[in-house]
Amino acid sequence: MPIRFYAAMSSYAILALAAGFTLEGQFRIAVWILLAAFGLKTYLAVLKQRP
Numbered sequence: 001m002p003i004r005f006y007a008a009m010s011s012y013a014i015l016a017l018a019a020g021f022t023l024e025g026q027f028r029i030a031v032w033i034l035l036a037a038f039g040l041k042t043y044l045a046v047l048k049q050r051p
Contacts (some may be wrong), residue, residue, distance in 0.1 A: 005046045012039045 012035045019031040 001046055005042065008042050009039060012042075 016032055016035050019028055019035070023031060
C-alpha cells in the first residue's frame with residue numbers, strides 16, 4: 001500500500017480522536033460515521049488501483 005494511503009488513514013484516525021475528545025452526543029457519532037465512510041472509500045480506491 002502506498003505511503004499516501006497510510007497518511008490518509010492516519011489523518012482520519014487523528015480527526016476521530018480529536019472528535020472523541022472535543023465533541024459530545026449525536027454530533028460526535030455523526031463525525032465518526034463520516035470519517036469511517038471516508039476511510040472505507042479511501043481503502044476501496046486503493047484496492048481498485050492494485051493490479
